[in-house]
Amino acid sequence: MKVWQKNAILLLLVVILAAAPLWLLPDAEFSGADGEAAELIEATVPGFEPWFEPVLEPASGEIESLLFALQAAVGSGVVCFILGRITARKSGQEG
Amino acid sequence: MKRSDAWIRRGAALCLALGLMTTGASAMHIAEGYLPRTWAFGWMAVCVPFVAAGFFSIRRKVGRYPKAKMLLAMCGAFAFVLSALKIPSVSGSCSRPTGVGLGAILFGPTATTVLGLIVLLFQALLLTHGGITTLGANVFSMAIVGPFVSWGVYVLLKKAGCRPALAVFCAAALGDLMTYVTTSVELGVVYGNIGSYLAIFAVTQIPLAIAEGLLTVVVYNVLEKYSKAELQELSVL
Numbered sequence: 510m511k512v513w514q515k516n517a518i519l520l521l522l523v524v525i526l527a528a529a530p531l532w533l534l535p536d537a538e539f540s541g542a543d544g545e546a547a548e549l550i551e552a553t554v555p556g557f558e559p560w561f562e563p564v565l566e567p568a569s570g571e572i573e574s575l576l577f578a579l580q581a582a583v584g585s586g587v588v589c590f591i592l593g594r595i596t597a598r599k600s601g602q603e604g
Numbered sequence: 605m606k607r608s609d610a611w612i613r614r615g616a617a618l619c620l621a622l623g624l625m626t627t628g629a630s631a632m633h634i635a636e637g638y639l640p641r642t643w644a645f646g647w648m649a650v651c652v653p654f655v656a657a658g659f660f661s662i663r664r665k666v667g668r669y670p671k672a673k674m675l676l677a678m679c680g681a682f683a684f685v686l687s688a689l690k691i692p693s694v695s696g697s698c699s700r701p702t703g704v705g706l707g708a709i710l711f712g713p714t715a716t717t718v719l720g721l722i723v724l725l726f727q728a729l730l731l732t733h734g735g736i737t738t739l740g741a742n743v744f745s746m747a748i749v750g751p752f753v754s755w756g757v758y759v760l761l762k763k764a765g766c767r768p769a770l771a772v773f774c775a776a777a778l779g780d781l782m783t784y785v786t787t788s789v790e791l792g793v794v795y796g797n798i799g800s801y802l803a804i805f806a807v808t809q810i811p812l813a814i815a816e817g818l819l820t821v822v823v824y825n826v827l828e829k830y831s832k833a834e835l836q837e838l839s840v841l
Contacts, residue, residue, distance in 0.1 A: 512829050516822045526815045530692040537696030542808045543733065545697055546791060546801060547635050553795050559637025563732040576731055577688050584684030588823070591678040596830045 633742050634791060636728070636735025643794055648740030651717075654748050658718035665711060669837045672711075675827075679707035680719045682823060686816060687723055695808040701816035702783050705776030706823060708751035709758045710838055716755075720747025745786035754779030768841065772824045777817030784809040 530537070551557045567573040639647070666673050686703030693699060703723075707716035724742050728734040734742045754775040761771035784805040792798025827835060835841045 512825050516825055519818045519822050519825075523815045523818050526811050526818075527691045530694050530696070530811070533694065534696050537692075539692045539696060539698050541690065542693075542695075542697045542699040542804050543633050543635060545804045546787075547638060549797070549800055549804065550638055550791070550795055553797060559635065560641065561637035561735065561737040563636045563728075563735060565729060566732050567730075573731060577690075581685050581688035584681045584686075584688065587681035588678055588685060591674050591681070592823070592826055594674070596826065598830075 633724075633727070633734035634738040634787065636732065637737055638735075639738050639741055639790070640794060641737075643790075644737045644740060646740070647738075647744050647790070651721075651740050651743045651748065654714055654717045655721055655743075658714035658716070658721075661712060661715045662718060665715065665838070669834070671834055672838060675710055675831070675834055675838075676707075676715070676719075678823075679710055679716070680722070682706050682820075683719055683723050686819065687727070691812050691815065693808040693811050695803075697804070697808050699784075699805070699808045699812055701812050701819070702746050702750050702780050703816065704746060704750045704783075705754040705772075705779040705816065706820050708754035708779060709772060709775055709820075709824075710827075710835075710840055713748070713751040713755040716751035717743070717747045720751065723747075741790045742787075745790060746783045749786040750779040750783035753782040768828065769821050769824060773817040773821050775817075776820035777813040780813040780816045781806065781809055 530539075567576060662676065666676065683703030683706075686701040688700070690698045690700050702720075704716050704720050707719050721739075721743050724734055724739060724746065728736055728739055728742075757778050758771050758775035761774055762768065766774075785802065788798060788801035788805045791801045828841075832841065
């Protein structure tokens, strides 16, 4: 099997893994696990107050998703750029 | 020819800078201010020697194999992408992969500690995920335990004669999972109920750990085919 075929199958599996919970659990909230942990702490320790507040907070949920999207875009840009160089270099040397 | 070499070097340096500077958000994370002071500073102290060892390790490796810079930047960027993705899980909540397994396999655990530290720092500062006070605990779980588990599993399986792709899968998946187990323990020793935190973090993480393992193999497959020389230099193969 060629590398791209193997990888296509692997990526398909990842998509299935990520999408399956949405099918299996139509009623779930899919909130963040870290938020749930914070709630549990607040529930176990009555009157719990975090002793330190975040220094900078994204102005809104929209801004936060912008930052996350930027993060993914920059990260995948760099990964793909380098993978592109690596693959091109090989065929350039041999061809 | 020489000129293009210079450009490649410049490009690699840029990637490294980008990869290091922007390596942002990440996965588990104990929220800002949620660990008592003693624990918060204790975890920071535990992390210091690992981070120091990591800087030396990176300097040594990049000095010995200048070409590895590009791969190091890619490992940082890989963690950057994966840690931005909140993925739904069978537990009905969402979590994020860590992306540190690839770095641990290619560059060893302490070098990856530095990458993870940068990821966590930016995320704590810009995205209010994790926090400055809980940085030590978060670095310990995601950038120390995770990479050490990944690296250990990879080395053991390779010695046992396992196929490299399978070893990479197990290493990345277990490193990811153990990161969250560590987070649960870090919270459990302070607040009790380790079990509940395990249920929140570790169970959610199981499918994500598998996904991270698969994605790490995707990148590894490409490197194995096109970058074999570098992998051998870094004694991955």
